[in-house]
Amino acid sequence: MKVPKKAEKKFDGIIFDVYQWEQEMFDGSKETFEMLKRPDTVQVIAVQGDKILIAEETQPMKENFLALFGGRVEKGEDALSCAKRELLEESGYESDDWELWNKIEPYNKVEWTVHFYIARNCKKIAKQNLDAGEKITIKELSFAEFIETCISDKFWGKDFTMELLKMKVNGELEDFEKKLIG
C-alpha cells in the first residue's frame, strides 16, 4: 500500500520513515493513522546452465541463512540496475538475459515493493565485492534442490517461499522450471 499524499513525515530513519495522517472513521470521528516507507528491494533468481545459484550468508545478529542474491535499491537507482549491481557484488556474476518475474508488497502497513528478477545465462566475471556486514558463499543447486531449499526453514525470504508453495499446490512448478532453465 502507498502512504497517502496528505500524510506527514514524522521520522526520518536509516531504513524506515514514519508517516502519520488524520483518517475519518465510519462514524465521522477521526483517528491518527500511521504507515512506514522503506527503500524497495530486489531479489535475483540467478541461473547458470541447469543450476540455480543462491547465497549462503552470515550477517551480524543473524544465524547463517540461505537466500537469493539481492538488496536495497539505492537513491536514484532503478530496480533492474540494483539487481545487476547486487548480483555482481554478492556473487561476481553477470547476466545478459534479465526478466522481471514478480513484484510483491510484503506488508500492508509499509510502502515497500520487492522486485524479483530472473537472471539467466549467468557468467562469472569478477570477484565478490561484499559489504562489511556480509559473508557470502555461493551454492549451486539443481531445480529440485532449489525448490526444497527455498521452502525450508533455513531460507530467508518468506514471500518467495509463499510463491513457491502456491506454485507447488497449483501444479505450476514444471512451468517455472522451464521458465528458468528452458
Add this chain to the structure above:
Amino acid sequence: MKVPKKAEKKFDGIIFDVYQWEQEMFDGSKETFEMLKRPDTVQVIAVQGDKILIAEETQPMKENFLALFGGRVEKGEDALSCAKRELLEESGYESDDWELWNKIEPYNKVEWTVHFYIARNCKKIAKQNLDAGEKITIKELSFAEFIETCISDKFWGKDFTMELLKMKVNGELEDFEKKLIG
C-alpha cells in the same frame, strides 16, 4: 527478532517505535542498525460445531477482505485475554475451549509476534461491539471452504496462508481438521 537491549528508542509512534544502535561489522567498522517494535497481535480460529467462523471486513483505506478475528494486544493485556476480547467484540461469540496453536514473527526487522489461537465450541452471547474503523460480517465456512478462502487473494493474513500451504504440501490438513473440529 528482538530489539537488542543496548538499542535506543528514536521515535515513539502510534503503532511503530523506532530503535537504533551501533553494530560492529565483520571488519571492525561500525554501522547504525535500525529495528522497529510494534504491539503483538492475536488471530483467532473460531470453531462452532463443524463450521469455522471468519470475518468479512471493511476498513478505511482498504478493499473488503476476509480475515480471522483478531487485533492488537493492549498495554497490560496478555495474548489470550486479547484473543477473548477481540472475538467477543468482533463477533459476539465466546468460547470455553482455547488453545494456543502457533506463534509467528512475521518480519525480521520488527519485534512483533502474532499469536494464533483456536477457539472451539464458540457460542453467541452478545452483539458485536465494533470500533469506529470496522465493519464486520460473520461468515460460516466448512473446513474445505475455510482452507480455500484462507489461501485465496481475498484473505488478509499472509502468515496464516503460508502455514496452510505448508500443511497442504506436507499432507497435514486432515490432522488440522481433526484438531479444529474433532
